[in-house]
Amino acid sequence: MTHDIDPAAAQRADRAYDDLVALVQHGPRFHGTAGIAAAGDWLEQRLTAVGWPVARQPVTLPGWQPGSVHRVAVQQPIARELPAWPMLWSGSTGGPRRGTVEAVGPQGLWGDSMVWQKFVVRSDDGDVVAYLHARDDGPAAPQPLPSGSDHDVAHLAIGRVDGLQLTEWIADGKPVELEVEADGGPVDAATSDNLIVDVPGTGDGSVLLCAHYDTFFNTVGAYDNGSGTIALLQLAERWATAPPVASVRLVFFTAEEWHLGGSRHFVDSASPDELDALDYVLNVDGLGRGSFVEAFGAPEAFSTAFRGALLQHAAVTRPDLELVTRFPPTTGTDDASFYRAGVPSAFLTFNDLHRLHQPDDEPNRGIAANVAWTVPLVEHLVASLTRPTRAAPPGVL
Numbered sequence: 001m002t003h004d005i006d007p008a009a010a011q012r013a014d015r016a017y018d019d020l021v022a023l024v025q026h027g028p029r030f031h032g033t034a035g036i037a038a039a040g041d042w043l044e045q046r047l048t049a050v051g052w053p054v055a056r057q058p059v060t061l062p063g064w065q066p067g068s069v070h071r072v073a074v075q076q077p078i079a080r081e082l083p084a085w086p087m088l089w090s091g092s093t094g095g096p097r098r099g100t101v102e103a104v105g106p107q108g109l110w111g112d113s114m115v116w117q118k119f120v121v122r123s124d125d126g127d128v129v130a131y132l133h134a135r136d137d138g139p140a141a142p143q144p145l146p147s148g149s150d151h152d153v154a155h156l157a158i159g160r161v162d163g164l165q166l167t168e169w170i171a172d173g174k175p176v177e178l179e180v181e182a183d184g185g186p187v188d189a190a191t192s193d194n195l196i197v198d199v200p201g202t203g204d205g206s207v208l209l210c211a212h213y214d215t216f217f218n219t220v221g222a223y224d225n226g227s228g229t230i231a232l233l234q235l236a237e238r239w240a241t242a243p244p245v246a247s248v249r250l251v252f253f254t255a256e257e258w259h260l261g262g263s264r265h266f267v268d269s270a271s272p273d274e275l276d277a278l279d280y281v282l283n284v285d286g287l288g289r290g291s292f293v294e295a296f297g298a299p300e301a302f303s304t305a306f307r308g309a310l311l312q313h314a315a316v317t318r319p320d321l322e323l324v325t326r327f328p329p330t331t332g333t334d335d336a337s338f339y340r341a342g343v344p345s346a347f348l349t350f351n352d353l354h355r356l357h358q359p360d361d362e363p364n365r366g367i368a369a370n371v372a373w374t375v376p377l378v379e380h381l382v383a384s385l386t387r388p389t390r391a392a393p394p395g396v397l
């Protein structure tokens with residue numbers, strides 16, 4: 001089957017690019033900041049302009065700010081600065097501190113969705129000065145700390161290659177000494193809103209379609225997740241004139257980067273009947289450059305149906321797609337908040353690893369093209385996926 005350039009898709013991509021540029025003008029959309037408030041107002045304006053009233057659900061979490069200093073400077077065996085970011089909920093070092101590095105071992109993040117390498121930095125008298133967290137792949141990128149972490153101590157994220165270098169020096173028996181400084185820490189409560197739009201269907205069915213619109217503090221997040229946000233906006237605009245058969249509740253979540261704070265609050269606030277009324281949840285998180293798609297779902301029968309419907313659409317529109325599925329799904333995306341409550345759920349991303357939580361995660365034509373491809377894909381999924389049988393929520397094993 002040949003694949004002609006679709007003028008409608010090209011037009012959608014141009015609009016997606018312009019919308020991404022408009023969205024990122026509000027700066028980083030870190031939960032609790034003025035940037036996400038301004039972006040939320042912009043989204044509400046766009047949605048009401050096509051006739052969709054927006055309901056707001058405030059989400060309040062213990063506040064945290066990243067500070068302005070985040071520095072890791074190796075002094076021995078070779079003097080070198082390592083690019084570093086404070087992990088979310090990191091404490092402060094209270095000025096520059098020196099210490100020696102010990103390898104601790106693997107560190108699970110977002111459950112075990114990512115497994116990084118952890119190091120502890122100790123002063124000469126044995127005090128813990130800081131923890132370092134070396135990424136499994138790519139440059140240094142901040143992530144939230146697992147619950148139970150010591151928030152009184154600084155935690156800094158470093159890149160994979162720098163982590164390998166530390167490990168190698170330690171294995172060679174060379175003392176690794178460094179200076180570390182970070183000034184982030186807790187602040188008063190942080191509040192931003194989940195934005196909710198109800199699109200009535202022409203027939204049966206009830207789907208919750210979501211994307212988080214917040215970002216990490218160090219990025220305007222065009223890929224993560226301005227892209228999913230704009231995909232949902234385009235769907236809302238299309239459905240204003242051509243409604244879907246199933247009713248669709250569109251939710252733009254805040255605080256995804258704060259351990260799914262927005263979606264957890266939404267699920268905790270919903271009644272069992274409201275959750276039971278949903279056929280399934282579809283989460284669009286990160287439509288980056290390229291052709292590498294991850295599509296996870298649960299329970300298993302729904303994962304298989306989701307994969308099948310996606311491949312059916314891709315076969316005629318996107319022969320270059322590389323699709324990876326994983327079961328059970330990872331626990332680091334907003335769909336996990338729903339699956340934990342027993343709601344069948346699915347997650348879709350074009351994984352763009354090296355842009356994740358980076359200052360250069362800015363709008364580009366590759367993201368816009370994948371937004372333009374995803375919009376009709378989601379319409380196809382909503383039209384073709386039927387209510388799956390509920391399975392018991394994930395347990396211990």
Ligand SMILES: [Zn+2]
Pocket residue numbers: 212224225256285286
């Ligand atoms: Zn994301």
